[in-house]
Amino acid sequence: MNTASNTASARNTVATNGNWLAKLRALAMHALNLHLQNCAVIAEAHRRPQ
Known part of the structure; x- marks a missing residue:
């Protein structure tokens, strides 16, 4: 790879590393919402009579 593409790749890696916590938080919130929906179902x- 040439220097220009290495530099662009490094910039993208830094941006991704800075954003991974936000992505992880969004994933955790989505998982929590799915879990709560499942619990509600x-x-x-169990609440309904048989």
């Missing part, structure tokens, strides 16, 4: 199923 299970609670509703």
